[in-house]
Amino acid sequence: MALGDLEVGQLLCESMVNPVGIDILVPRFSWQLKSVRRGVLQAAYRIMVADTEEKLSQGTDLIWDSGKVQSDESVFCAYEGEQLISRKRYYWRVKVWDQTGAESEWSTVAYWEMGLMQREDWKALWIEPKQEPVVEDSILSLREALQYNEPTDTSILHPCPLLRKSFFIPSNLRKARLYATAHGTYVFQINGQKVGNQELAPEFTSYDRYLQYHTYEVTDLVKKGANALGAILSDGWYAGRIGLSGNSCQYGDRLGLLFQLELEYEDGTQEIIISDHNVKSSFSHILYSDQFIGEKVDARLMKDGWALPDYDDSSWDHVDVAHFDISNLVAHYGEPVRVVEKLPVVQVITTPKGETVVDFGQVMAGRVSMSVTGLAGTEIILEHSEVLDEQGNFLNNIMGRHKDQKDIYILRGGEPETFEPSFTFHGFRYVKVTGYPGIVLPEHFTAIVLSSDMRYTGSFECSDERINRLQQNIVWSQKSNMLSIPMDCPQRERAGWSGDIQVFVPTAAFNMDVHVFLTRWLRNLALEQLPNGEIPNGAPYHKSFRYIDHTLMGKDSSAGWGDAIIIVPWALFQAYGDVQVLEEFYDSMVRWISYIRRTAEDEMPDNYEQMDDEQKERQKYLWNTGYHFGDWLFPSAATPTESAMMTKEVVSTSFFAYSTLLLSKIAAILGRHSDAEEYSVLNGHIRNAFSEEYLNDEGMLSAHFQGAYVLALQFGLVPEMARIKVVEQLVSLIEGNGYRLDTGFVSVPFLLDVLCKYGKREIAYMLLFQTECPSWLYEVERGATTIWESWSAIQPDGKVSSMSFNHYAFGCVGDWLYREIGGLHKEQVGYKKINIQPAVDCGLSYASAKYESRYGTIVSGWSKQGRQFTVEVIIPTNTTGTVMLPSANLENVKESGIPLRETLGFISFQQMNLGVSVLLGSGNYRFTYSLE
Incomplete structure (x- = not known):
């Protein structure tokens, strides 16, 4: 029995939307149900998995068909099909039945894609560009770190390496995937365009035990004919100065790169472009980049077109092949660091000391994008802080070594230029600007907010x-x-x-x-x-x-x-x-x-x-x-x-x-x-x-x-x-x-x-x-x-x-x-059962808590005007909820304007000493009554 109002959506695989490059052998599926009817619960589900959308839509030659499973669970339902294969993309969909036997249509199609599951899948070699080893700082005790007040010696820092490899595509492509990681942090380009929207990859992990590689879909970046793959490396968490003591070389003193570009042609043939001794390296215009100290860029040293196919790299050095165990490689899991927001300047301040400070009005983590026009060689210094001092002057409130949080940009000159650091971030609200040519205006600066890009719930x-x-x-x-x-x-x-x-x-x-x-x-x-x-x-x-x-x-x-x-x-x-x-x-x-x-x-x-x-x-x-x-x-x-x-x-x-x-x-x-x-x-x-x-x-x-x-x-x-x-x-x-x-x-x-x-x-x-x-x-x-x-x-x-x-x-x-x-409690783990208890006695006139659970939207909202009290509740499909209406009398409670005793769709209600308790099925509800 099909019923048009029962829908299935919000499909997740391992709590992610269409993840690409995972290495989980038994992924788990979750979905949400929606229905305009109240009190709807799932009674059964059926999941289909195939390796093409066509097979899935036809329901033939499936990888797995769960059959009709009698279950009210719609989260973390495990895959039980044949063994999953490296690199392969799998498509899935689900349909459900409710407790009345009503059947939904099939959901839209979702997918997940496997990463490189076996060690032998990796053909790439670890490579290291020509470089001086990172200078290892002396390690400081807690007391020494807190009292450290010496200026940072940036002379020991090194330019960020550039790496590139040219390759040729003889025919039309069907699919291209780039698998990559680094000792340090990296940014990839293909034919001069940035790969992906991640920041600070491969992110901060216990590198020696848990080093993430990312999988990038790059089919649209690779073209028939000549191509070039480029990368920039920085010290990052691997070799850079981190922690309160600010010492370097936490995991190593040389930067390295591992990448594997896998190409599948329209005729079914395959080719792999790997990191090996044929990669060439040079140094970039980024004179140094450290996550604590900051980043310094000399735009006059930019190598225009360095990641384009026709760039002349004959003067570049060949990289060295390095030997590292790859048993610590794991597929990236979860949401990457991204630019999640951009904030404008609230005001430009001239402090009592006469310094120019840009105020973004919000303490954050990230960096600044600056637009500027000026003479070649002009040096602009950006210093970051969370607070001004009691006189309104710029204050570096950070303790510890390498606390500078200072970015430096040297102009190329001539045309308008934009500077935004690539491999550093800061905690700040205020930015002191020194050396800017001309008047500092709000439109010259934007705050770039960085965070792991998690869904707000x-x-x-x-x-x-x-x-x-x-x-x-x-x-x-x-x-x-x-x-x-x-x-x-x-x-x-x-x-x-x-x-x-x-x-x-x-x-x-x-x-x-x-x-x-x-x-x-x-x-x-x-x-x-x-x-x-x-x-x-x-x-x-x-x-x-x-x-x-x-x-x-x-x-x-x-x-x-x-x-x-x-x-x-x-x-x-x-x-x-x-x-x-x-x-x-x-x-x-x-x-x-x-x-x-x-x-x-x-x-x-x-x-x-x-x-x-x-x-x-x-x-x-x-x-x-x-x-x-x-x-x-x-x-x-x-x-x-x-x-x-x-x-x-x-x-x-x-x-x-x-x-x-x-x-x-x-x-x-x-x-x-x-x-x-x-x-x-x-x-x-x-x-x-x-x-x-x-x-x-x-x-x-x-x-x-x-x-x-x-x-x-x-x-x-x-x-x-x-x-x-x-x-x-x-x-x-x-x-x-x-x-x-x-x-x-x-x-x-x-x-x-x-x-x-x-x-x-x-x-x-x-x-x-x-x-x-x-x-x-x-x-x-x-x-x-x-x-x-x-x-x-x-x-x-x-x-x-x-x-x-x-x-x-x-x-x-x-x-x-x-x-x-807000009054929003979970009565059962995961919010399968919900308990709403408004706090009418807290001294406020209204409050509302809203939560996007795995089952759907939950709302607990209440308001009080004099002796009149309103409670608005949303209980998602496939869950139940109990609502306590404080100090209510059963005889004067209405739901959506109808006396409670006459309203349909409730499981039960009863008068209690503290008020009226109502057991609800899914749906939207609005209770009104006068307080006793």
């Missing part, structure tokens, strides 16, 4: 414009810091700190589709796991990162940071319903918990011998030795180190308990029931040891700070009989601090939830609307356009600090805003 707004600005700040910090990896900041360290992302991941997963992006990062984190089970504090864990950790901590991991190997997969499972992400990292989770367990059992605190037998017995369940970051950067601590020292013991044991609890749940989901029982029992021992060791009869913790109480309550570490007293201790601390928060990185995600859970919702609202430092709205009222690293990055007296003004960690409040203020 969530939005939130309310009646308070300050909260709306806070939401924008959260999104901008996420956009700025999800550039290839989840960074802490886009200017100072640009490191993949695991603690930052584990606190932010629920917020991140609402705002954007981070499923593939964070899965890729987790693969790097798992690869960096040490033999003893330690999960390092971030990934990629390059040598600069490792050295800073060792000089600060004496080890590689910290509680709340290494736990990301459990917390982040769990959050992805919750957001997307992907069980495979739990399975993939399960062994790493187990090894991490085993490391903590051994540490707790084998390492004892200094006063161990003075303990009685009962105290000694519980020490093996307390993670109370070694250095940890604790509740990092809680405001009342004088220094970050002090915040760590005062809270580390309670925080580390709290995360020991939390991670074992999560691992028990994960094991149960995966059917590992003996493991689930083991970790559940271990969690019980830790909880008991925690309360006996750190909690007294008055409900006071030994670490008497807000964050310690928040974690203890959130992670279930407080015995039931003591919870009221512990909550009162937390409330007393908040009241004593003038109703201001005093929580750090790892506790702030749970602060408002804990208050709401234990009946202190009004205090949660007071903290949200607080405008004195420290608070979210304090930052907003001081002009923040992103989330700050420190609550007092600009102090109440106006003093501007050298902290980062673009750190997303404290933006984790977004998750609470969407759930508690």
Whole structure:
């Protein structure tokens, strides 16, 4: 039975739209259903896969036909056909049946294409252009890096190499694919046109273990006759100066390139053009390019037409063939870094010092495009910063070596010129311009925003414009810091700190589709796991990162940071319903918990011998030795180190308990029931040891700070009989601090939830609307356009600090805003079941949260005018939802103007003490009623 209104769309393969060049042997399919009818659920589906669109449309000679599968699942449905083949493109479509037997038409056709699956598929050779090895910097300790104030010696930097190879196409092409990667970062051209729209490829990974190659569709760039393939290389993350210590050569000191251009002709014959000794190299007009230091270009040295077929490269050098194992090559997975936005200049400022500063009005990550006309040899310097100082002068607020963030352009002269760096990016809002010929006008400059090009999935707004600005700040910090990896900041360290992302991941997963992006990062984190089970504090864990950790901590991991190997997969499972992400990292989770367990059992605190037998017995369940970051950067601590020292013991044991609890749940989901029982029992021992060791009869913790109480309550570490007293201790601390928060990185995600859970919702609202430092709205009222690293990055007296003004960690409040203020909760993982609970008592007159789930659009919107209350809800097809109408009486509720009791399409409704609860099928709904 066909029914015209039942449609299937939004087809995804491995959470991506028509991915090209993947190496996943068992891809999974997802789709969305749409119907104008309410209450529609999928009852069955059928997937077809073929190697041509014609075969697929005819339903003949298929690669795989699932047949009619009785299932309500429309996400992560696994391919079960014959083994997939390298390079091959596969086409697929799906149809569904709903619970009434109604049948949809076939969906539109989608596809995916395999990359190079086997090592023998690679015919190309690693090549290295003629070059001087990158000079390896001395490595600095944390203290040395923060105090470093020497000017950057750019004389040791080298020009970016050019490489080119000519080739001839004898007949008409059917298909052309370029497979490429590099030691360093690269840009390819074919016949003078840029290949692809990716930036900073192959991006930032643990190069020695996980080096991505990209697959480019280049059929339209290659022509019959003479052709040329060109590439430019830069140091990038591979050899450049990265991390807080800013030392070079993280993975090597020579740049290299690997490419394979595969051609398929109309007659079916094939040809492969590879990187080999026939490639030639020279040096470019880019005198140097470093992601931290910046880029310097001398336009007078441009080699016009260098990537065109007829260019004379007779004076160029032949490259050297290098020998590297290719077992670390993996297909690029997920959304690449791209230009995602362009921003105009808001104003051109002449500062009190007389300097010219361009203001883009928004802190961001990216670079600047400049148009200019002037005399040959004119040198223009662009310096980047996030903030002006208290007098309104340009301020380089970045700490660490190679903090310049300075781009330099030397004019060719004559015609109008455009400069935009190719291989660097900066964290900035303001650009100081020196040497520009003539008057600097706004139209001369454009900000180029870079980010991993993830799909936006969530939005939130309310009646308070300050909260709306806070939401924008959260999104901008996420956009700025999800550039290839989840960074802490886009200017100072640009490191993949695991603690930052584990606190932010629920917020991140609402705002954007981070499923593939964070899965890729987790693969790097798992690869960096040490033999003893330690999960390092971030990934990629390059040598600069490792050295800073060792000089600060004496080890590689910290509680709340290494736990990301459990917390982040769990959050992805919750957001997307992907069980495979739990399975993939399960062994790493187990090894991490085993490391903590051994540490707790084998390492004892200094006063161990003075303990009685009962105290000694519980020490093996307390993670109370070694250095940890604790509740990092809680405001009342004088220094970050002090915040760590005062809270580390309670925080580390709290995360020991939390991670074992999560691992028990994960094991149960995966059917590992003996493991689930083991970790559940271990969690019980830790909880008991925690309360006996750190909690007294008055409900006071030994670490008497807000964050310690928040974690203890959130992670279930407080015995039931003591919870009221512990909550009162937390409330007393908040009241004593003038109703201001005093929580750090790892506790702030749970602060408002804990208050709401234990009946202190009004205090949660007071903290949200607080405008004195420290608070979210304090930052907003001081002009923040992103989330700050420190609550007092600009102090109440106006003093501007050298902290980062673009750190997303404290933006984790977004998750609470969407759930508690917007009222949008997931009742089942992946939003298969939805729970809408508007917060009518929060002091706002309206709020709306919207989320594009894998099943479709979910909306929770509410408004209040006097005693009149309206709730607007959208529940996607193939899901159900429960809506709580607060303080409503069943007799005066209307839906779309019709009394609720007379409305069709509801599963059920009932009067409850708190209001009316309505169980909904899919559809659009509008409830109105007067508040009791």
